[in-house]
Amino acid sequence: MxxxxxxxxxxxxxxxxxxxxxxxxxxxxxxxxxxxxxxxxxxxxxxxxxxxxxxxxxxxxxxxxxxQAPTAHFMKYSSKDAPHVDEDDGRYRVYSIIPYNPERGWELYKIEMEPGAISRSEAHTEGVEETVTVIQGQAVISAGEMHELLEEGDTLVFSGHQPHEYKNTSEKLTILHLILQYK
Amino acid sequence: MxxxxxxxxxxxxxxxxxxxxxxxxxxxxxxxxxxxxxxxxxxxxxxxxxxxxxxxxxxxxxxxxxxQAPTAHFMKYSSKDAPHVDEDDGRYRVYSIIPYNPERGWELYKIEMEPGAISRSEAHTEGVEETVTVIQGQAVISAGEMHELLEEGDTLVFSGHQPHEYKNTSEKLTILHLILQYK
DNA sequence: TCTTAATGTTTATTAGAGTATACATATGTC
DNA sequence: GACATATGTATACTCTAATAAACATTAAGA
Missing domain, CATH: 1.10.260.40 (lambda repressor-like DNA-binding domains)
Structure with missing residues (x-):
């Protein structure tokens, strides 16, 4: 700001x-x-x-x-400071790593899911693209009619304008990185 | 504004x-x-x-x-209202038809030159492009080492980052349209 | 050296951006 | 019809964006 x-x-x-x-x-x-x-x-x-x-x-x-932002920056965001929001009785935790910024046009979240944890999202506004990478564990992502099982190192890109769902189908803590890109 | x-x-x-x-x-x-x-x-x-x-x-x-400006506009600029500046003892007159606007990036002038009238300009800041059209009469435009005689209907484009000169070489009133484009 | 001019800084004042609250006007719904 | 909820509007107040003027600093000329 x-x-x-x-x-x-x-x-x-x-x-x-x-x-x-x-x-x-x-x-x-x-x-x-x-x-x-x-x-x-x-x-x-x-x-x-x-x-x-x-x-x-x-x-x-x-x-x-x-x-315009001057080109080179050098800016650290500490995950310790990242504000977070809980869902599913605290078993699904969302940390805002890089908050949205009108110059950048996207934001980055880290998501932690306990085994079996689940999160459903309504369709957001048109023109949102989600990019999810599994850092650890595994997760099933559903968007509209599509489903996909992602394991460590896998990345999925999909349009957020439809209802979608994240679910940890493994026995251990699953960690995701989520990039939300706005048009 | x-x-x-x-x-x-x-x-x-x-x-x-x-x-x-x-x-x-x-x-x-x-x-x-x-x-x-x-x-x-x-x-x-x-x-x-x-x-x-x-x-x-x-x-x-x-x-x-x-x-962003919403697309379609419908806006009249009256040449009667156009503010003007004189040079060469009032024999060279500059009318601002369309003033500069940060969204547009260029401005439009009308120039009236009495016979023999002359105007010299220092180099302006880098990245200015001048487009001159002779509406009536004739004029010699010089920019740096280059010279050009323009007659009715002729248009010249040149970079304004060098000293330049406008001169009415005819016996009658010469009228120019000048577009200044900023990078 | 003294003066003048050109630059950026600080200060006092005013005009208006921003907020919070209360108000008006619908649109259900029981 | 009365009540509740959701929406935009109007009003009073606070804080600060913006100005104008005085000030400090430096450089240049005579």
Whole structure:
């Protein structure tokens, strides 16, 4: 969320410096106050869309070039911090490893299923694709009329717009990685 | 500028209705208050980036799908209202027909040049492409080392990253259309 | 050295973004 | 018909985005 502010900060500063403009220059070109521009470049601002519009228009650039994430990141997500949700009386546990992010377009979950644990999902909104990999144990995945037994190392891709079901058919704890991709 | 608000209004409402969600549903999913969401959908709000982030993340959509302009427009720009700038003692007049817009990426000018009028431009920032069409009269366009005489109906495209010059070499008023395209 | 100009920073103020709450209006359903 | 639930609207309040102005800092010229 202040992800965005960081992107903006980075991109605006980059463009401004590439063009050898001062804050005053940009303020004049865009109609946004110098103080606000400085705040934005420091990532300490939460500008409104009209401010972003003014900056983009004044600088003759697109939104994407302003909101784009700078390329290389280096960011650790600890599975210890991952929030989790339980189903099936705690025998089916879902951990959010990488939360959804509008720039990325997908999210990653780890799922732990006790033997026999089961989870049913209604169809989600159109355009969701699920990619499940079995890290340990085995599971039967059903989606609509289709069924598939997955064992360690197997991966299944299917469209989430139909009701589907995950079931641990083994005698041990099953662990899955689930990627949800939104169109 | 409230162009943006309109886009947002349109796209948010569209997505919400496609998914059969109420304002309360969206408020719960995104963490943005119902009142604010209502304002946004009416185009009466000027949300901050963090609010847009929350909406996009909560609804699992990208920014572009929120900020995108709805397809068909129907918008008249009157040349009477066009602001204009003079150069060369008023003998070179520039009218902004379509102002720059971050979604569009280009702008359109009409230029009127009295006989003999001349205009020189420094190199603008990298990645600007100029497309000049002679509507009436004739003009010599120079860019860097290149020169070209354009007569009625002729069009020239050149890169604006070098110093360039427009000159009316005819005995009558010359009128140009100039499109500036930014990368 | 002193002055001037150009830059970014800090501060005080105001305008409005965002929230929470209460209100209005349906649409069932018993 | 009365009650409950779900939906969008309107209102009062808080917090902060945005501005304008003063300030600090540096560099350049005379």
């Amino acid at each position: 202040e992800q965005m502010s960081r992107n903006l900060a980075f991109q605006l500063k980059k463009i401004r410096q590439q063009r050898h403009l001062s804050l005053d220059d940009v303020a004049k070109a865009t109609g946004v106050s110098k103080a606000q521009l400085a705040q934005i470049e420091k990532g300490e601002a939460n500008p409104t869309v009209s401010t972003i519009w003014k900056i983009a228009a004044g600088l003759r650039i697109s939104f994407s070039s302003l909101l | 409230e162009q943006m608000s309109r886009n947002l209004a349109f796209q948010l409402k569209k997505i919400r209705q496609q998914r059969h969600l109420s304002l309360d549903d969206v408020a719960k999913a995104t963490g943005v208050s119902k009142a604010q969401l209502a304002q946004i959908e009416k185009g009466e709000a000027n949300p901050t980036v963090s609010t847009i982030w929350k909406i996009a993340a909560g609804l699992r959509i990208s920014f572009s799908s929120l900020l």
